[in-house]
Amino acid sequence: MESIGTLAGGIAHDFNNILNIIRGYATLIGQQPTAGWQITKSLKVIDQEIERGASVVRQLLAVARKTETHLASLDVNDIVLKVCELIKTFPKTITVALNLERDVPSVLADPNQMSRALLNVCVNARDAMPTGGQLSIRTETVDANKVRDRRFDGGVNGYICIAVSDTGTGMKDEVRGRIFEPFFTTKGIGEGTGLGLAIVYSIIKEHNGLIEVDSVAGHGATFRLYLPIQSGEQSVADAPKKSAASGGIHPSRSGTVLVVEDEVALVQLLKKLLSQAGYRVLAAMDGEEAIDLYQNHKAEIDVVLLDLGLPKITGFDVIPRLKEQNPGVNIIITTGYLEADLKAKLFRTGVKDCIHKPYLVDDVIERIGTLLENSWTASNEA
Ligand SMILES: Nc1ncnc2c1ncn2[C@@H]1O[C@H](COP(=O)(O)OP(=O)(O)OP(=O)(O)O)[C@@H](O)[C@H]1O
Ligand SMILES: [Mg+2]
Incomplete structure (x- = not known):
């Protein structure tokens, strides 16, 4: 791993x-x-x-558990219903039964990851019922003590359990013991990669949840995904909400952007498209150059578009150096991947926005516009 x-x-x-x-x-x-x-x-x-x-x-x-998690307050029933829309494509020989608890308490989770986890489990259930059968999905609140009795770490407020049962082939003990291993599959070449449940496992673990599997060969299987009920507190990893200030107002298309990026082709592209959009562009190809350029032009630079993986001085180290020169510097980071903890930390140090690669330059232009609009509004109000 x-x-x-x-x-x-x-x-x-x-x-x-x-x-x-x-x-x-x-x-x-x-x-x-x-x-x-x-x-x-x-x-x-x-x-x-x-x-x-x-x-x-x-x-x-x-x-590899390096994916980013965008946590939000979620109703797991909504996730189940969303996945039900997706599994409408399953063969008609499989009937789907839902048993959802009313007014289920919310959980703090990433909606995309949760849908993905649940979908993976449902797809496995489908594959286990080649001649048809019943797929049942149930949601229920489970008392923390009850879970603790089963020697799990009890969450303070209890858990929400999403249980997926099928009436398929079930699993022998030897198989059941290995299902969460990456690349473990009993399916033929081209039919399964063996990554489905490894992904489910990492997603649930990432959410401080638990997975239980019950199965008897020939008698179907039940997968139970437990997620801790949301406590009153906000998660640290919850990224700052984007300001809604741009509604109806067109983001400004003027100002100077310092592009810090080590991929020549990307720098050329950004220069061209940002200039077309009305911005003046300065470019640095490594961290050292970025700090020098900022020092000499800080009065003109409105936004720094900063890649994190840079030669000489990394983007992570460039941030405090720019803040030393101007504590209010507008930094938007761009990155191929970033772990949630690290991202939250960067936001705490004052980074204003984060754009994921591969991005559309139009999106970058939009986000620069919104940031400038917000910071000008803020400075006018001050
Ligand atoms: N509901 C189920 N009933 C019976 N066996 C199952 C069930 N779910 C998973 N398995 C077993 O666990 C194995 C691993 O599942 P996993 O989802 O990780 O990989 P896969 O389905 O084989 O491939 P992939 O999901 O990558 O397409 C499966 O090959 C199958 O043998
Ligand atoms: Mg699978």
């Missing part, structure tokens, strides 16, 4: 940069006045594939 983690982190950084460059230049091609419908159509395919590439990276990072 450790080595997969290290490998995944490295690959994610490079791979997301590559995807970012492809996406950016594809956008440029699409903006050519001569681009006809055929080119537009091809570009759409390229964009879909870029999304798929990015999702493969996320998948790998999920297994």
